[in-house]
Amino acid sequence: MSKRFLIAGNWKMNKNAQETRAFFNQLKNLLTPTIQSELLICPPFTSLETAAHYNQTTQIALGAQNVHPELKGAFTGEISPAFLKGLVSYVIIGHSERRTLFGETSAFINQKLHALLSAELKPILCVGESLQERKQNKAFSVIETELEEGLKGISADQASSLTIAYEPIWAIGTGETATPEIAEAIHAFIRKWLTNRFPQQANSIRLLYGGSLKSSNAQHLLSQPNIDGGLIGGASLEPNSFIEIARIADQIRK
Ligand code: PEP
Numbered sequence: 001m002s003k004r005f006l007i008a009g010n011w012k013m014n015k016n017a018q019e020t021r022a023f024f025n026q027l028k029n030l031l032t033p034t035i036q037s038e039l040l041i042c043p044p045f046t047s048l049e050t051a052a053h054y055n056q057t058t059q060i061a062l063g064a065q066n067v068h069p070e071l072k073g074a075f076t077g078e079i080s081p082a083f084l085k086g087l088v089s090y091v092i093i094g095h096s097e098r099r100t101l102f103g104e105t106s107a108f109i110n111q112k113l114h115a116l117l118s119a120e121l122k123p124i125l126c127v128g129e130s131l132q133e134r135k136q137n138k139a140f141s142v143i144e145t146e147l148e149e150g151l152k153g154i155s156a157d158q159a160s161s162l163t164i165a166y167e168p169i170w171a172i173g174t175g176e177t178a179t180p181e182i183a184e185a186i187h188a189f190i191r192k193w194l195t196n197r198f199p200q201q202a203n204s205i206r207l208l209y210g211g212s213l214k215s216s217n218a219q220h221l222l223s224q225p226n227i228d229g230g231l232i233g234g235a236s237l238e239p240n241s242f243i244e245i246a247r248i249a250d251q252i253r254k
Pocket of ligand 1: 010012167171172173174175210211212213231232233234235
């Protein structure tokens with residue numbers, strides 16, 4: 001049986017509480033007929049409570065865009081996994097914007113991963129190469145290193161809570177999308193890496209594609225055998241375009 005797609009929206013630093021309310025009120029009316037794919041929205045921290053009010057009526061899962069590895073203490077401005085527990089089910093870690101703009105290392109991301117697993121929250125680990133790395137034929141080795149370092153020390157049991165998002169940095173927010181062939185080649189590589197490491201779990205771990213995914217390119221990307229959903233930035237900000245991608249996914253895995 002094929003896996004359910006995960007269609008995830010990463011809002012980044014967009015939508016205050018009022019805008020979040022408007023989004024979900026509009027989205028509610030777009031959910032019939034029922035969507036089969038799993039839907040996930042990752043709003044800013046300050047909009048999570050507002051989004052949580054819609055959980056019951058919309059069945060949309062919530063995620064956070066970041067977390068700190070410690071449970072509490074002198075970490076000004078940070079958010080603990082304990083605060084997220086009960087509010088979200090997924091947490092994005094290792095997004096390229098966190099790596100490049102905020103200097104997050106794979107070692108730090110690995111600490112976050114362990115903290116999330118201990119709190120029974122589901123990590124979405126992002127990996128992806130820059131344009132320069134792709135041009136230098138380093139895409140596969142960059143991904144391999146990010147997987148090695150990011151997933152260091154996790155058990156096979158813990159691996160079943162993972163989601164991995166392949167997000168080529170050159171495709172994020174640029175309007176440029178990886179071709180389905182490029183995306184599938186990396187996804188197949190990630191699946192093989194996971195199979196070597198976690199033979200029992202590898203096939204059930206969802207691999208998402210992210211990078212200017214939208215309704216006009218979703219069909220080809222989501223039809224690839226190793227792509228199990230999308231991590232969507234820009235196109236998740238508007239209820240119609242987000243739901244359209246989910247409906248395309250539903251058509252592929254009926
Ligand atoms: C992202 O932020 O994870 C992303 C893929 O953004 P966009 O869809 O806008 O490229």
